[in-house]
Amino acid sequence: MSDWYRDFANSGFGTTITKQLGLPRPGVLRRYEPGGPLLPGTAVIGSAGEGRLRDTVSAVLKDAGVTVQSPVTADGASDGGKPAAVILDATGLSTPGDLTAAHDFLAPALKRLRPSGRVILLADPPSDAASPAQAAARQALDGLVRSIGKELREGSTANLLYVPAGAEGALASPLRFFLSGRSAYVDGQVVTLSAATLPAAEDDEKPLAGKVAVVTGAARGIGAAIAKVMARDGAHVVAVDVPASGQSLAEVANEIGGTAFQLDITADDAPQRLVEHLRERHSGGGQGCVDIVVHNAGITRDKLLVNMDAARWNSVMAVNLQAQLDITQALLDADGVLNDDARIVCVSSQSGIAGNRGQTNYAASKAGVIGMVRAWAPVFAERRATINAVAPGFIVTEMTAKMPLGTREVGSRLNSLQQGGLPVDVAETIAWLSQPGSGGVNGQTVRVCGQSLLGA
Amino acid sequence: MASNTKPTTRKAAIVGGNRIPFARSNSKYAQASNQDMLTATLDGLVARFGLQGKVLGEVVAGAVLKHSRDFNLTRESVLGSKLSATTPAYDVQQACGTGLEAAILVANKIALGQIESGIAGGVDTTSDAPLAVNDDLRRVLISLNNAKTMQDRLRALGGFRPGMLAPEIPRNAEPRTGLAMGDHAAITAKEWEIGREEQDELTVRSHHNLAAAYDRGFFDDLLTPYLGLSRDQNLRPDSSIEKLAKLNPVFGKGEGATMTAGNSTPLSDGASAVLLASDEWAEAQGLPVLAHFVDGQTAAVDYVHGGEGLLMAPVYAMPVMLARNGLTLQDFDFYEIHEAFASTVLATMKAWEDPAFCKEKLGLDAPLGSIDRSKLNVNGSSLAAGHPFAATGGRIVASLAKMLHEAGPGKRGLISICAAGGQGVVAILES
Numbered sequence: 001m002s003d004w005y006r007d008f009a010n011s012g013f014g015t016t017i018t019k020q021l022g023l024p025r026p027g028v029l030r031r032y033e034p035g036g037p038l039l040p041g042t043a044v045i046g047s048a049g050e051g052r053l054r055d056t057v058s059a060v061l062k063d064a065g066v067t068v069q070s071p072v073t074a075d076g077a078s079d080g081g082k083p084a085a086v087i088l089d090a091t092g093l094s095t096p097g098d099l100t101a102a103h104d105f106l107a108p109a110l111k112r113l114r115p116s117g118r119v120i121l122l123a124d125p126p127s128d129a130a131s132p133a134q135a136a137a138r139q140a141l142d143g144l145v146r147s148i149g150k151e152l153r154e155g156s157t158a159n160l161l162y163v164p165a166g167a168e169g170a171l172a173s174p175l176r177f178f179l180s181g182r183s184a185y186v187d188g189q190v191v192t193l194s195a196a197t198l199p200a201a202e203d204d205e206k207p208l209a210g211k212v213a214v215v216t217g218a219a220r221g222i223g224a225a226i227a228k229v230m231a232r233d234g235a236h237v238v239a240v241d242v243p244a245s246g247q248s249l250a251e252v253a254n255e256i257g258g259t260a261f262q263l264d265i266t267a268d269d270a271p272q273r274l275v276e277h278l279r280e281r282h283s284g285g286g287q288g289c290v291d292i293v294v295h296n297a298g299i300t301r302d303k304l305l306v307n308m309d310a311a312r313w314n315s316v317m318a319v320n321l322q323a324q325l326d327i328t329q330a331l332l333d334a335d336g337v338l339n340d341d342a343r344i345v346c347v348s349s350q351s352g353i354a355g356n357r358g359q360t361n362y363a364a365s366k367a368g369v370i371g372m373v374r375a376w377a378p379v380f381a382e383r384r385a386t387i388n389a390v391a392p393g394f395i396v397t398e399m400t401a402k403m404p405l406g407t408r409e410v411g412s413r414l415n416s417l418q419q420g421g422l423p424v425d426v427a428e429t430i431a432w433l434s435q436p437g438s439g440g441v442n443g444q445t446v447r448v449c450g451q452s453l454l455g456a
Numbered sequence: 457m458a459s460n461t462k463p464t465t466r467k468a469a470i471v472g473g474n475r476i477p478f479a480r481s482n483s484k485y486a487q488a489s490n491q492d493m494l495t496a497t498l499d500g501l502v503a504r505f506g507l508q509g510k511v512l513g514e515v516v517a518g519a520v521l522k523h524s525r526d527f528n529l530t531r532e533s534v535l536g537s538k539l540s541a542t543t544p545a546y547d548v549q550q551a552c553g554t555g556l557e558a559a560i561l562v563a564n565k566i567a568l569g570q571i572e573s574g575i576a577g578g579v580d581t582t583s584d585a586p587l588a589v590n591d592d593l594r595r596v597l598i599s600l601n602n603a604k605t606m607q608d609r610l611r612a613l614g615g616f617r618p619g620m621l622a623p624e625i626p627r628n629a630e631p632r633t634g635l636a637m638g639d640h641a642a643i644t645a646k647e648w649e650i651g652r653e654e655q656d657e658l659t660v661r662s663h664h665n666l667a668a669a670y671d672r673g674f675f676d677d678l679l680t681p682y683l684g685l686s687r688d689q690n691l692r693p694d695s696s697i698e699k700l701a702k703l704n705p706v707f708g709k710g711e712g713a714t715m716t717a718g719n720s721t722p723l724s725d726g727a728s729a730v731l732l733a734s735d736e737w738a739e740a741q742g743l744p745v746l747a748h749f750v751d752g753q754t755a756a757v758d759y760v761h762g763g764e765g766l767l768m769a770p771v772y773a774m775p776v777m778l779a780r781n782g783l784t785l786q787d788f789d790f791y792e793i794h795e796a797f798a799s800t801v802l803a804t805m806k807a808w809e810d811p812a813f814c815k816e817k818l819g820l821d822a823p824l825g826s827i828d829r830s831k832l833n834v835n836g837s838s839l840a841a842g843h844p845f846a847a848t849g850g851r852i853v854a855s856l857a858k859m860l861h862e863a864g865p866g867k868r869g870l871i872s873i874c875a876a877g878g879q880g881v882v883a884i885l886e887s
Contacts (some may be wrong), residue, residue, distance in 0.1 A: 177807070239503075243681070246680040259503065262680070264676075269673075320690065
């Protein structure tokens with residue numbers, strides 16, 4: 001499932017043609033490879049107002065061996081060549097007037113940004129602002145980052161992190177993620193951090209070492225990619241899928257050294273069976289049996305609402321939403337099963353944000369997931385755990401490969417990166433949210449959509 | 457002679473099992489070889505218990521119908537699986553008793569402390585059957601191969617006749633009597649006056665029990681789908697006495713014939729595997745112990761000249777094993793009597809209930825007595841699931857171990873499997 005158009009547009013002849021015709025020129029995305037550097041070049045850090053995060057950012061970059069060069073000046077001069085990342089600390093914003101500094105820093109730096117570059121804006125949340133003017137300035141960054149995302153080319157992304165007072169310590173993991181190739185297809189996103197007690201620094205190569213992760217719907221597609229990335233990052237994966245998918249489920253489990261657990265998650269006793277399985281097979285590690293649960297299993301039963309029978313409606317709701325609720329609740333209720341600092345990641349969808357013709361049931365279930373994680377976040381925070389959602393956009397899978405060529409090509413280009421994402425992009429985001437260090441990300445829905453035009 | 461006392465040893469634990477759904481002959485698995493199916497079954501077991509790259513004590517399995525290339529079937533399957541390539545393996549073959557015999561062998565080695573873990577299994581295909589050149593042609597070809605001069609070669613070829621092209625087809629028949637197994641079973645059914653209706657009733661119950669077991673997810677952790685099949689292909693959830701009554705008898709002759717294609721097992725393809733271990737090994741791996749393998753016993757009868765039915769050997773094996781363990785036939789919570797034919801199960805139980813037979817043939821003062829039918833084959837058996845010969849033992853051992861585990865500690869289960877050649881294997885499991 002190679003992206004023939006992207007490959008063509010990046011060939012010598014293709015570059016000429018696409019430039020002359022003004023056609024989309026999707027870049028080749030920089031994706032994470034174990035052992036590779038966090039960034040393929042230098043970073044520049046700038047401020048708008050008197051920021052408080054510069055030291056934290058510098059420390060993260062230093063840890064990762066990234067050189068910080070001095071800001072690019074208005075005339076384009078730079079001491080370190082083209083930066084691979086541009087980071088703006090806008091925590092000092094008081095009024096919209098302070099945004100001029102943001103413009104002055106960003107404009108020349110973005111001009112020299114490398115392909116697959118990263119633009120990260122850091123600010124306090126508008127909701128904590130002391131005045132309407134301050135709230136306006138902070139909220140302005142939302143529009144700014146989304147527009148930058150649309151202006152960037154060649155696989156570069158722009159994202160905004162709102163860092164409330166007290167959450168400075170939680171910045172490292174999100175910052176690393178948005179700088180790295182793990183966030184290749186996450187673009188134009190706004191993530192609000194919260195204060196969290198975090199464990200000591202983890203091994204960046206194996207951030208999930210020693211963790212037990214349940215992944216539902218793991219037999220194929222995005223679920224299989226999640227299982228593989230989790231295992232690559234050190235987790236033992238309990239791969240779950242319906243019994244009928246057992247053969248491919250076993251293949252996935254065997255490839256990653258995990259275990260296969262055949263379970264229809266919509267069965268009445270499914271939550272109990274999962275709890276028993278975890279108790280039977282994964283107790284003995286000290287406290288709980290499971291550290292990470294990824295609710296990925298999902299189905300579509302598309303029909304226009306007027307033609308949709310109850311069976312289609314109910315089956316989609318049962319798999320995509322009710323099972324996530326029931327299993328999560330059962331894990332919370334079962335003593336000693338869910339680790340205190342557990343990470344739950346629920347797969348939502350772009351359809352749950354933008355809606356989609358013929359997918360009333362699917363979109364409703366996926367929007368429900370977003371409401372669920374938001375409501376559960378404070379409960380999870382009390383036990384140092386988190387619950388978040390990811391909402392994939394156009395992800396190239398076996399399912400999209402069956403779409404008609406025209407529909408597929410258009411669908412895959414309707415985003416700032418002008419290409420479809422890969423299952424691994426969704427998996428990387430989920431694996432990041434699952435890291436012990438991501439405790440400051442809670443109740444959020446992160447879209448993995450290349451900044452899709454739909455629902456933005 | 458069977459020994460009368462049991463040495464003090466540890467009991468092997470049954471950790472779990474895996475099988476592929478059983479397919480009807482020449483259907484879904486028509487293109488799958490024994491090695492393909494056994495490898496897939498081992499890999500499903502590996503995935504279920506996280507055994508990737510692990511060295512197990514031994515893998516023991518076999519097939520009844522084997523190609524000559526399958527001489528090292530189990531070891532080749534291990535090499536093709538995700539187990540460590542340094543896991544030893546060997547083949548066994550005891551007709552339909554193969555799977556259970558393999559489990560006894562693995563359990564015994566564990567009991568003696570010779571190994572800590574092992575897999576027992578079995579596989580059979582009646583689709584990818586080993587057709588052989590017929591004996592006459594084989595002799596011609598061997599002489600041709602041995603010939604040193606052109607003259608010798610021509611002479612050898614001169615022995616060729618077109619009729620020799622007819623292949624040798626493996627038959628489901630006893631070599632010493634020429635009778636199909638079903639015909640033998642029909643003789644026994646007649647002797648024991650097993651009626652058509654009770655056979656059909658047992659058959660319907662097998663189908664209904666198996667279907668119910670699937671519906672409640674009983675097989676979710678016992679089975680891994682294969683080649684598009686996720687349930688046993690032979691299963692007829694809507695089977696009924698009325699439907700079965702319409703079938704014509706296929707075994708036995710004349711008026712009294714009762715055995716049909718419905719109340720006899722069909723030819724089928726499939727494989728099964730059971731993971732056994734010492735308690736310590738299971739605990740160290742974080743794996744459960746469903747049940748323990750308590751004891752096993754084989755027996756054989758002289759069905760050629762001795763006047764006993766071909767499939768009656770388990771009847772003889774049972775009292776020996778029960779006596780050795782100080783148990784009666786009624787001391788069990790579940791009974792798994794392999795349904796080669798419905799009539800075989802019924803004749804077996806009838807023989808245990810018969811005072812004269814038990815006294816004269818088994819040398820017992822009193823009959824073994826009857827079995828509570830509500831405890832018999834409660835999750836279906838071979839009539840519904842199908843019976844890939846060597847795979848049946850593993851199917852039963854894993855399922856029974858799970859039933860015992862679900863029922864709680866201290867429950868006992870009994871297995872009885874008849875086999876070609878007048879042999880039988882029985883075993884006791886305990887949770």
